Amino acid sequence: QVTLKESGPALVKPTQTLTLTCTISGSSVSAGGMRVSWIRQPPGKALEWLARIDWDDDEFYSTSLKTRLTVSKDTSKNQVVLTMTNMDPVDTATYFCARTYSYSYYFDYWGQGTLVTVSS
Amino acid sequence: QSALTQPASVSGSPGQSITISCTGTSSDVGDYDFVSWYQQHPDKAPKLMIYEVSNRPSGVSNRFSGSKSGNTASLTISGLQAEDEADYYCNSYTTSSTHVFGTGTKVTVL
Numbered sequence: 001q002v003t004l005k006e007s008g009p010a011l012v013k014p015t016q017t018l019t020l021t022c023t024i025s026g027s028s029v030s031a032g033g034m035r036v037s038w039i040r041q042p043p044g045k046a047l048e049w050l051a052r053i054d055w056d057d058d059e060f061y062s063t064s065l066k067t068r069l070t071v072s073k074d075t076s077k078n079q080v081v082l083t084m085t086n087m088d089p090v091d092t093a094t095y096f097c098a099r100t101y102s103y104s105y106y107f108d109y110w111g112q113g114t115l116v117t118v119s120s
Numbered sequence: 121q122s123a124l125t126q127p128a129s130v131s132g133s134p135g136q137s138i139t140i141s142c143t144g145t146s147s148d149v150g151d152y153d154f155v156s157w158y159q160q161h162p163d164k165a166p167k168l169m170i171y172e173v174s175n176r177p178s179g180v181s182n183r184f185s186g187s188k189s190g191n192t193a194s195l196t197i198s199g200l201q202a203e204d205e206a207d208y209y210c211n212s213y214t215t216s217s218t219h220v221f222g223t224g225t226k227v228t229v230l
Contacts, residue, residue: 039221046221047221063216105156106171107156112165
């Protein structure tokens with residue numbers, strides 16, 4: 001049984017840095033072929049892919065947000081962490097983490113998502 | 121990377137078939153067979169429905185099928201049912217080693 005769960009603050013102030021953690025059970029972040037992506041969805045809007053970290057620590061970022069994003073993993077805790085700097089109200093969204101496995105490029109398991117509101 | 125283009129809404133009566141298009145470029149949909157489709161009900165996480173253009177995960181109804189021609193991928197739902205009413209998103213891997221989602225399509229069962 002594979003599960004992913006996002007955690008982090010529900011509210012951040014403009015200009016602050018957001019840190020979100022994805023805790024994974026039933027699948028190792030260091031297993032060959034394992035990839036974890038972060039995806040967000042503003043209220044009432046479409047999904048947007050943000051970043052990905054692979055089993056071999058390769059990192060990939062959305063072109064439009066790459067200067068603000070960092071993704072990392074903690075293999076001892078089987079977690080993936082996303083940091084986003086200089087938060088703005090337009091970054092208000094539900095943030096999901098999702099697994100890609102077996103060297104593929106589709107998201108087979110998703111977390112439930114965590115709503116982050118950016119407001120002063 | 122611009123979002124893939126999907127129709128904003130598609131509707132059909134129960135039992136009918138509908139098709140949702142997903143148009144990209146030669147840098148994403150047109151260059152790889154790594155197109156996937158996701159179903160999202162309100163306030164729920166997306167669910168994988170089709171991967172690698174036309175493959176169905178275990179447990180997904182065979183009423184869902186996928187295809188691709190050039191820079192456009194398509195999802196067809198046959199025998200439309202009330203439970204199919206949801207938002208649908210396509211996704212493609214890109215030549216920049218990133219991913220891009222579609223603009224999303226709201227499916228309404230009349």
